[in-house]
Amino acid sequence: MSLAESPAAALAAPAWRLGPGERTALVVVLAGLVSALLAPLLPWVAAWPDAWVLPVTERVGSGLGWFLDLIKPAARLVSGALAWPMAGTTWLLAEAPWPLAFGGFVALGLWVGGPWMAALTVASLGFVLASGYWTESMNTLALVAVSVPLALALGLGIGVLAFEMRRIRAALQTVLDIMQTVPTFAYLTPLLVLFGFGPVVGLIASAIYAAPPMARNVLLGLERVDPEIREAARMIGTSRWQRIVEIDIPAAMGQILVGVNQCVMAALSMVIIAAVIGGFDDIGWTVLLTMRKAWFGQALLAGMVIVVFAMLIDRMSAALAEPERRGDPRIARAVLGVSVLAGLVSWTTGIIPGAAEIDLLDPVAAYVDAGLTEFTKANGAALDQVKNTAMFYGLLPLRIGLDDAVLPFTWGFTWDRGMSAWLLGLAGAGAALMLWRGWLVAATVLLAGTAVMLVGITQLPWPAVVVAAAALGWRAGGWGLAAFAGLSFLAMAAAGLWDRAMLSIYLSGAAVLICACVGGALGLLAAVSPLAWRVLRPVCDTLQTIPLFVFLIPMLMFFQIGEFSALLAICAYAVVPMIRYTRHGIVSTPADLVEAATASGATRWQMLRDVRIPYAAPSMLLGLNQTILYAFAMLVIAALIGTTGLGQAIYIALGKADLGLGVSAGAAMALLALIADRLVQGFAAERRRALGL
C-alpha cells in the first residue's frame, strides 16, 4: 500500500516503479482488454467450449458411489445403532403425554437460568402447544437432542486433538473451514445414498455440521488458557490426560460453553434444513409443505414456532455459561415430579387433552391467510412494481449486461454500440482523470466496474475472470492463493459448472454489495447513535438466531417465487455481520487516539473520516467476510424458492440423489466461499499490519 510507505521513499522512487496494488490493477485491465478484443475473433475466449468440458461430475459420481457402496454396511450399522436412542427420545418427547416434556423443559429452564428462564420456557412452549405443532416440534427436538451429543463429542475431540498436536493443527483447521463452507444441502446427497431415506440422514448431517463451531471454540478456549496455568500443571507432575481433563478443559470452560451454544444452534438449523429430504414428520417439513401449498398463514405459524424454539434453545444454552444464574435445584426437581405425575394422570385418565387436539391458533392462521390475500389483492400491483423495477434496472443489467438488458419495453429504448462507446469513453475519461491524480487502482476499479455493467457478470469472458481472480489472490495472499484461485476457476469451467458458478457469483455479489452498503451505513449509524443501536441490536440478535429456512416465508408471501425473493432473503440474513463488525470497529477505536484527534481540533466528521473509519477498516473487512460466507450459505437455501446457479444444481441433485452433480456443485460452492474468505482475510490482515495491530 502506498499509505504504508514513507513520503520520502515515495518521492525517491521513480514514477514507473509500481506497487503490488498497481501491478494487480494493470494485470486485470490488460486481461480484460485482451479478452474483449479477442472474444469476437476467437469463440473459445468468449465462452468455455463444450468440447473442453471433462466428465468430472460423472467421474466424481461413479467414484464416490463405489466408495459409498463400500462403506454402506458400516453406515447401516451406525444408523441401526442410532435408531435406538432416536426411538427413545422421540417417544419421550413426542409420543409420551405432553405434560411430561413440557414440565421437564420448565424444570430444566428453572435450573439453568432461574425463574425468568422458567417463565420464558412456559411462554414459548405454551405458544408451541397452542399452535398445534407440538408433535412436529418435538420430533425436530428429538433429532437435535440426539445429534447434539454426537456433535459435542466430535467437536471436543477435534478441538483437543488440534490443540495437543501442533503438527496437524493447520490441517485440522482447513478441514473445519471446508466442513463449514460446504453448503448444507451438499452434505445431504452422499448421506442420503449412504443411509437411505429417513431421519438418520438429518441426524448425521447436523452432527457433522454442528461439530466445527464446537471444535473451534474448544481450540480457541484452550489457546486462551494462560500458558503459566498449563506450566503449573506440568510442574505439579500431572500426566497429559490429567492435565487435559482436570486443568485445561475446566479452565477453558467459558469459551467451550459458547461453543456448546453455537453447536446447538447449528444442529437445530441443520435439522430443519434436512427436512427437505422428507420422510419425517418434523417442523421443517411442515413449513416446506405449507409453503408449497401456499398456506401462508400456517407456514408463518410453523415458522414462528421454529423461531420461538430457536430463541428458547439459544437463551437456555447461553445461560449454561453463566453459573450464577442457576435456579434452586430442589424446586426444579419438584416441577419435574409434578410433570411426571401430570403425564401419568393424562395417560391413565385422559383428562388432559392430547397435543394433537389443541389448535388454539388456527383462527389466527386463517386470519393471516385472509389478510394476506386481501393485502396482495390491494397492493399486488405496487409489489410487482417494486420487484420489476429492481429486476429490470438492477439485477438484470448486472446479470447479462446493459447491452442485453436494455430493451424498448423496459427502458424505453434499445442499447446500441454507440452507447457502449459513449459509456466506455466516459469511464475512460474518468479513469484518465484519476490516473492524472495518481489513483491507478481507483481508475482500474472504475474501468472494470463499467465493463462488468456493460457485459454482465454471467457473460464475462472466462480468461479475464480467471486472470482477475488469480491477480487478486496474488495481491491478497501471494503466489499460493493466486494459484488456488486461478486453478479453482479453471476447474469449475472444466467440470462444466462455469455458467452456474457465475450465476451464483452474480446473485451473491449483488446481495453482498447491498449488504455492504446498507449494513455499513446501519453500522455507522449504530456507532454514532446509541439509540439506533438499542433498536438495531435486538433485530440483529433475532435475525441471527432464526434458522435460515424461515427467512424464505415472508419473502415468498409478498414476492412469490423468483430471484428477487431469494435476493431479499439473502440480504436479510447476510446484512447482520456487516452491521455488527462495522459498529464494533468504529466504537472500539482506542480512547487515546480519539483524545489525540480531539486535542488536534478534529470535528466530529473529521474524527470519523480520518481516525475512526481507518481504524475500523480491518474489522469492517472481517464483517464483509462474514457477510460473504452468510450470503453463500443462504444462496443454497434460497434455491428452494427459485434461484439458478450452483444452489439450484445442489438442490436438484438432492432430489434425484445424483451424487456426481451434488458433490461437484457443492465443492464448487465451497471453493468460491474459500476463495472469497481467503481474499478478504488477506486484505484484512494487511490492514491490521499497516495499523500495527
Added chain:
Amino acid sequence: MTNAAGAAPAIACEDLWMVFGERARRQLDSARSGGGSPARIAGRLHDQGLIPAVRGISFDVKAGELFVVMGLSGSGKSTVIRCLSRLLEPTAGAVRIAGEDIIAAPPRRMVALRRRKMGMVFQHFGLFPHMTVAENVAYPLKVQGQPAAARAARALEVIELVGLAGREGAYPRELSGGQRQRVGIARSLAVDPEIWFLDEPFSALDPLIRRQLQDEFLRLQSGLRKSIVFITHDIAEALKLADRIAIMRDGEIVQIGTPAEIVLHPADDYVAEFARDIPRGKMMTVASIMQPVGAGGEGGGEDCRGPALATAMSLDDALATCAADLSPHRVTDGDGRVVGTMRPDDLVRALGAVAP
C-alpha cells in the same frame, strides 16, 4: 552450608544451550563444530535464522542456597528456568539435580521428580481458575495420590504458613494480586519440595506488596532452607534476596557473585551500569565491606574508637555513626562479638562510587 564438601550441588547446570527454530539440534552441532566463543556460535546460528536464547551457560546451586538469576527482558533468564525445570527441552547441555541428569531422564521419571522434588512459582501466578484456594493448594497432593483428608490437612497447614488462613474457600478471581501469589507459593510448597523455582514471582505486584512479600519470602526461606533458583529483572530485589547472583545478558552469564561482589567488583561495564543505579547506602550492609577479624584475632579493633557498628547495619546508618568520628570502628555481630573493623575511607569509597 549443610552439605559436606564434595557432595553434588543441589542443581548443576552444564553448558546449557536453548536454540529455537527448525532442526535446532543439528544446526547447533554444526555451528559448534566451527569452534569459537558462545557469542560467535550464536552469531552463526542467528545467520541461519535461529534464535539462540540461552548460550552455553553453566552454574551450580548449593543445597539451601538462594540463587538469583537477574537479567533484563530478552536476556534468556525465563528460558533458563524453564530448561532447569524441563518445561522446555534444552537443545544441548545437562541439568543435574542431586547428581542426576534430568534432561536424559525418561518422561515417567520426570513426572515423579516433579511430584516429589520440585516446586515452581510463576510470574502471573498460574492458579487454576476453576479451583478454590484450598483446591489449588491441595492439587499437587491429589496428583501424588494422597487421600482427601490428608491433603486437606496439609493444604490448610501451608495456607496458614503463607498467611491466608480464612480464605480457603475463595476463588482466585476474588483475591488481590498479592494474595494470589501467596496461593501460588503455598501450592508450590505443598509437597515440601527440595528444589524451588521462582520465575519473577513478585514482578506483577505493586511496589508496597512486593516488598512485603519479599520480606515474608526471606522469613520463609530462613526456616525452610530450600535450594532456590529465583528469576528477577530487578537488581534491587536480587541484591536484597540473593546468596549469589548470576547476571545474564544476551543468553550468557556475565558474572556470578555475591551481592557485594556484584556491586563492588562488577565484571564489566554492563554490570557496573546496573550497580550504578543502586542506592548502595541503603542496599549494602556493613558486613560486605568491613575488614574481618583474622583467625588469630589480629585486627581486633585495638585502634578503634567510638560506638561499634553492627554487621547488619546499612552503609547509610554506618556513615551517620562514623561522621561524628573519622576513625576506624569496631564491627560486632548479632551476639555482640567483634567480627571486624570498618575504616571510614573504605566506607567513603564504597559509597563514593555511587555519586555521579
